[in-house]
Amino acid sequence: MYKIVKKEVLNPSVVLMDIEAPYVARKAEPGQFIIFRIDDAGERIPLTIADFDREKGTVTIIFQIVGKTTRVLSEMNEGDFLLDFVGPLGVASHLEGYKKVAVIGGGLGTAIAYPQAKKLHALGAEVHSITGFRNKDLIILEKEMQAVSDKLIVATDDGSNGNKGFVTNVLKQLIEEGNKYDLVIAIGPLVMMRAVSNMTREYGIKTLVSMNPVMIDGTGMCGGCRLTVGGKTKFACVDGPDFDGHEVDFDEAMRRQGMYKKHESESTELHACRLGGVTNA
Template sequence: MYRIIKKEILNPDVELMVVHAPYVARKCEPGQFIILRVDEDGERIPLTIADYDRKKETVTIIYQVVGYSTKKLSNKNEGDFINDFVGPLGQPAPIHKVKRVLGIGGGVGIAPLYPQMKKMKDLGVQVDVLLGGRTNKHIIMENMFEEFVDNIYYATNDGSKGIKGFVTDKLLELLENGEKYDLVVAIGPLVMMKAIVNITKENNIKTNVSLNPIMIDGTGMCGGCRVTVGGETKFACVDGPDFDGFLVDFDECMQRQSMYKEEEEHICRIGIG
């Protein structure tokens, strides 16, 4: 059993939990994920690690309350226990020292971006980040990023924080203004990552993306996260979740992601899972 040390509501849809999980905290690296089950009958939920503290033996997860199982998780409070908390799983993100990186996070994708950018800063990389969301309420963790990044930019659909528009609009503006990056790391909805890759490809900026949005059970068995990368079949939960964005077949990913939508909605309506 894993004790919830801290719970924080980040916005009406997104919550943060700090969980006492000594083994995971000792071993995990940015990019990896855990699988939890809220209780014995619970569904497996794969969640990317948003932060970790090896000394305190804690792991931070951030989740969107969207379905039956995440609602069940959301009903837990500080001091309560989570039945299973297994990890670290997946491959660590490919983090190398470059001169300057731009991290782009959209919605809950901001969470897995955080440990990657923090580690790059520790390596001496100049780190800029661009965070996007529907409104200012949907931008999370900005205070945590502001503590270490060199520049931080925002884009919101309604203009309530940063520019009014998408992260791609701001990315284009930065590039047009002559900003130079050796690497872009983009994490967020597939449609966002695809649009970013279209821009960075044209500008010849290497781009890593995270395919955690397409993971279902996270065990390598359901096949739900199968994806074509560079013409080869990969599993996001085993071979990733981070991949070279130029090689990912995003259209196939988007099709696969929508495959279980009807079933998920049905389970939410009738309340089983």
Template sequence: MFEIMEKRTIGPGIILMKVKAPLIAGKAMPGQFIMLRVSEEGERIPLTVADYDRGEGSITIIFQEVGYTTKELARLSPGDFIRDFAGPLGMPSRLDGQGRVLCVGGGVGIAPLFPQIKYLYNQGTDVDVIIGARSSDYLILVDEIRDSSSNIYLATDDGSLGHKGFVTDIVKRLLEDDNRYDLVIAVGPLVMMRAVSSMTKEYNIPTTVSMNPIMVDGTGMCGGCRVTVGGKVYYACVDGPDFDGHLVDFDEAIRRQQMYREEEKEAEHNCRILSKI
């Protein structure tokens, strides 16, 4: 059982939770994730580590209430316990030895990007960051990222904060203005990561994206999280979640992501009915 130490709402339906998990906090690295189960009967869901504090023994997760399990998790309060919390899982991001890096985060993808930004910045790497969301309310961790980056650029779809438009507009401008990066890291919706990767390909800049497919076991056994990269099949949970953005088959990933939409709606519907019985 894992105790919730802190819970904050940081955006509409976006919740930050700090969970006491000293063994995981002792080993976690940027890019890794945990699998949790809210209760004995619950489903297992992957959530990226948004921060870790080895001294305090805590792992921070940030999630949006989008499905049955995240809504169930959002009902818990500090002092409550999460049944299972396993990790760190996946491969840590490869961040060492970079001179200048551009990090691009969209929506809740900003959360997994944060530990990478912090790690790079603490190592003395020059880090430019672009983050975007549909409106200012959804733009999370702005102050934290501002404190851990060389330059920060904001974008919102409705223009309520920063550039009115997409993060990719800013990526395009920075590249056209002759900013040269050794690495670009993009984390967010698949369409956003696909757009960033196609731009950086033109400039030959190595680009890492973080894949977040459906996961069941998180340990390489079920095959649910497979992604095609450079014509070969990989499992995001053990080989990723980071992959070369220039080689990922995004069209297939988008098709696979849409496959279970109906089942998720159905699960929510059934659980609501059952909870009334």
């Protein structure tokens, strides 16, 4: 059993938790993820390792409440336990050897981008971070990103933080001001990662994206997380989640992302009915 030792609500739909999981913390690296189950009837849910503390034996997860399981998790508290917390899974990001990197986080993608920015900073790279949110109330991890970045620009779609624009516009401006990046990392919604990758292709800047398709076993056996990268089939759980953004077939990834929508909304509705006392099943 894995104890929730810290819970912090970052915004109305995003929660941070530190989980006591010493074996995972001991091996965790930026770019990797865990799969947890709340109880033996629960779904297996992948979440990125947002941070870890090897001494305390804790792993930080940051999650958005989007459906049934993330809702139930958000209702749990410090001192409660998760049944399973398996990891670290996936390939750790290769971040060594870069001099100047732009790290882009779109919305919740900022939580996944943070450990990468932190590692790059620790390796001595110059880190320019760009984070984007729909409005100022959704901004997360500003202080944390600031601490690991030489430059941080936070943009909002509606301009409510005083800096209106999309992350792509900010990146373009920085490049055109003469910043020479040897790597761009873009993590967020598929449309954002596709837009960044299309732009950096024109400038010839290597670009890494983090692909989060639906995962089931997380070990390369079920094929659920299949992607096409550079014309070849890859499994995000064992070959990724990081991939070369210029090689990913984003159109296919978007089509596959919509496949389970009906089932997921039925599951969320059923959970709401049960909470309301309607058994339904």
